[in-house]
Amino acid sequence: MTAGADRPHMPDSNEKLTRSHVVMIGLLAFVVMFEGFDISTTSVVLPYLGEEFGATPAALGRALGIIAIGAILAFLTIRLSDRFGRKPVLIFAAAGFSLGSLATVLSDSVASYTAIQFVARLLMVTQVALAYIMVSETIPPRLRGRANGLLGACGSFGAALPFLLLEPALATAWGWRLLFVVGAIPLLATPLLIIWLSETPIWKAGKANWQHSSILAELRLLLRPELRSSTITMSLLWLIINFATSVSALFFTQYAVTERGWVPADFTALAVLGLAGTSSGFLLAGFAMDLIGRRWTITVFMVMLGALTQFCYNAQSWWAIAGSFVGLQAMMGVWVAAYTINSELFPTALRGAANGWCHNLLGRWGVVTAPWILGALVAPLGSIGAAATVLGFVAYLAVPLVWIGLPETRARKLDQPD
Numbered sequence: 001m002t003a004g005a006d007r008p009h010m011p012d013s014n015e016k017l018t019r020s021h022v023v024m025i026g027l028l029a030f031v032v033m034f035e036g037f038d039i040s041t042t043s044v045v046l047p048y049l050g051e052e053f054g055a056t057p058a059a060l061g062r063a064l065g066i067i068a069i070g071a072i073l074a075f076l077t078i079r080l081s082d083r084f085g086r087k088p089v090l091i092f093a094a095a096g097f098s099l100g101s102l103a104t105v106l107s108d109s110v111a112s113y114t115a116i117q118f119v120a121r122l123l124m125v126t127q128v129a130l131a132y133i134m135v136s137e138t139i140p141p142r143l144r145g146r147a148n149g150l151l152g153a154c155g156s157f158g159a160a161l162p163f164l165l166l167e168p169a170l171a172t173a174w175g176w177r178l179l180f181v182v183g184a185i186p187l188l189a190t191p192l193l194i195i196w197l198s199e200t201p202i203w204k205a206g207k208a209n210w211q212h213s214s215i216l217a218e219l220r221l222l223l224r225p226e227l228r229s230s231t232i233t234m235s236l237l238w239l240i241i242n243f244a245t246s247v248s249a250l251f252f253t254q255y256a257v258t259e260r261g262w263v264p265a266d267f268t269a270l271a272v273l274g275l276a277g278t279s280s281g282f283l284l285a286g287f288a289m290d291l292i293g294r295r296w297t298i299t300v301f302m303v304m305l306g307a308l309t310q311f312c313y314n315a316q317s318w319w320a321i322a323g324s325f326v327g328l329q330a331m332m333g334v335w336v337a338a339y340t341i342n343s344e345l346f347p348t349a350l351r352g353a354a355n356g357w358c359h360n361l362l363g364r365w366g367v368v369t370a371p372w373i374l375g376a377l378v379a380p381l382g383s384i385g386a387a388a389t390v391l392g393f394v395a396y397l398a399v400p401l402v403w404i405g406l407p408e409t410r411a412r413k414l415d416q417p418d
Contacts, residue, residue, distance in 0.1 A: 149286015
């Protein structure tokens with residue numbers, strides 16, 4: 001079986017979106033929105049959590065690194081979707097993630113916060129990975145990039161909300177914990193996912209041919225000659241993307257508060273800009289993928305990610321910092337391109353496993369190591385800004401990797417070889 005070669009019939013590339021497509025995108029967009037909310041909240045609460053529990057930047061970096069290991073272990077849950085279906089695993093993960101967000105309210109130390117968020121992150125990453133897989137397996141090829149771009153735009157909208165809610169949350173007795181109560185809202189949507197979300201036709205058609213494989217057997221399949229280059233390149237690309245996006249975002253609130261003197265009202269103003277502007281980056285990524293291809297989209301976004309990171313963490317004025325940070329949030333659209341091409345490179349029987357191996361088991365180490373390394377560099381380099389500037393160079397490494405190791409998959413039908 002070659003990459004992208006699937007037996008079941010998929011819609012012709014000229015097919016338009018149907019009502020069922022729109023319902024699916026709407027439901028999954030809501031799920032992805034709270035992925036953005038949770039990732040952003042973890043960063044936004046950092047200085048206030050650190051102050052309450054007396055944690056240093058290095059200690060907070062270690063906590064974020066441990067939480068990110070949960071994303072690596074999502075490898076085990078994502079691969080279950082190849083056996084049991086995309087829908088049931090996604091619903092289980094969405095409900096569990098919401099409960100984990102609610103449980104975070106009970107945190108009484110950095111250790112308990114880390115433990116609860118570790119589990120929540122595992123389930124959150126599972127639900128988001130499956131959301132992109134479901135869209136990629138269902139939407140006609142010519143619209144696939146834009147559909148995934150819409151999911152990402154909803155994620156960026158969710159990422160802006162914690163900045164908007166931070167000031168009113170801190171004014172309550174709940175403090176920063178109130179943000180995690182809001183993060184549990186997807187639990188209310190679980191019945192809608194059960195009733196209205198449909199399993200992907202391509203998974204149902206291939207279910208009869210599914211055979212149980214051990215983790216090592218999956219790896220052997222992914223390293224076959226026809227898939228080896230895609231597996232290795234996507235793993236390295238995900239590692240770079242995870243590292244670079246973590247450097248750009250996870251310590252931003254800590255940097256703005258401790259090194260630029262921002263107060264909660266500044267983040268409220270930033271949220272207004274964010275809500276107006278960051279979604280455009282994900283929509284742009286979706287349109288760009290369908291217009292200029294996956295490789296050019298990833299190239300442009302990663303170059304801009306590195307440049308904006310280095311500018312943001314050296315800027316002095318409020319407008320320069322806020323504007324570049326909004327730009328950084330827009331550049332998170334590279335995730336949409338990476339999720340899309342990861343789905344397009346592998347056959348249906350291995351699509352969940354490939355996402356789990358390339359992104360979660362291997363690539364997610366970028367999220368683990370980035371806060372750890374950044375936090376450790378703050379003291380020797382003298383500031384968060386200096387550490388982020390140095391590590392911002394990592395983003396540029398994606399460019400030669402994409403052009404040397406990946407084919408262009410624009411307009412590829414998932415039931416046909418190249």
